[in-house]
Amino acid sequence: MAKYLLLKHYRGAPAPVNNVPMDRWTPEEVSAHVKYMQDLAARLEGSGEFVDAQAVSPDGAFVRYDGSGRPPITDGPFAETKDLIAGWMAIDVETYDRALELAGELSAAPGAGGKPIYEWIEVRPFLGAPPTVTE
Numbered sequence: 001m002a003k004y005l006l007l008k009h010y011r012g013a014p015a016p017v018n019n020v021p022m023d024r025w026t027p028e029e030v031s032a033h034v035k036y037m038q039d040l041a042a043r044l045e046g047s048g049e050f051v052d053a054q055a056v057s058p059d060g061a062f063v064r065y066d067g068s069g070r071p072p073i074t075d076g077p078f079a080e081t082k083d084l085i086a087g088w089m090a091i092d093v094e095t096y097d098r099a100l101e102l103a104g105e106l107s108a109a110p111g112a113g114g115k116p117i118y119e120w121i122e123v124r125p126f127l128g129a130p131p132t133v134t135e
Contacts, residue, residue, distance in 0.1 A: 001092045001093065001094060002092070002093065002094075002095075002096070002099075002125060002126070002128070003051060003090060003091065003092045003125070003126040004090070004091050004092075004093065004096075004099040004123055004124065004125050004126065005088055005089075005090055005122075005123075005124045005125075005126065006088060006089045006090075006091060006099070006102065006103050006106055006121050006122070006123055007085060007088050007121065007122035007123075007124065008085070008086040008087045008088065008089075008106070008119065008121060009085060009086060009119070009120065009121075009122065014120055016107075016111075016117045016118050016119035016120065017116075017117070017118035018111045018112055018113070018115050018116060018117045018118060019117075020111060020112035020113075022111070024112070025111065025112050029110065029111065029112055029113070029114065032110045032114060033109050033110055033111060033117075036108075036109045036110055037053065037089075037106075037109060040089075040102075040105060040106065040109075041053050041089070044091060044102070048092070049091050049092055049093050049098075049102070050089075050091060050092075051089075051090035051091060051092050052089070052090045053087070053088065053089035053090070054087055054088060055086065055087035056085050056086060056087050056088070089106060090126075096125075099123050099125075100123060103121040103123050104121075106121050107119050107120070107121050
């Protein structure tokens, strides 16, 4: 089994087919989208392929170590991931092809008008082991 992160993007990938922003969906459309995601997660939980999933708030801060004392915190400039990453699902599957298959299903979540979004999903494998350094 290998773990993959399926990243849902607000932007940064090619525009999805049904490209109506979620803040312009009706409450029923939002509910249908969330239910689709929950149903997919429940099905994957049943097959043992689900690890976790979360939607991500657009709020956030960038923090770094600064030696001693309180670390500096900023809201930019930096790669605007809070405007980019909408959420994620972690899966644990037998093959890369299965990860791609599930990313395709995630991409079909309904959006405006109850039609699939066809959004681009970024598929990223978890790093299994740290790289070995040899001289």
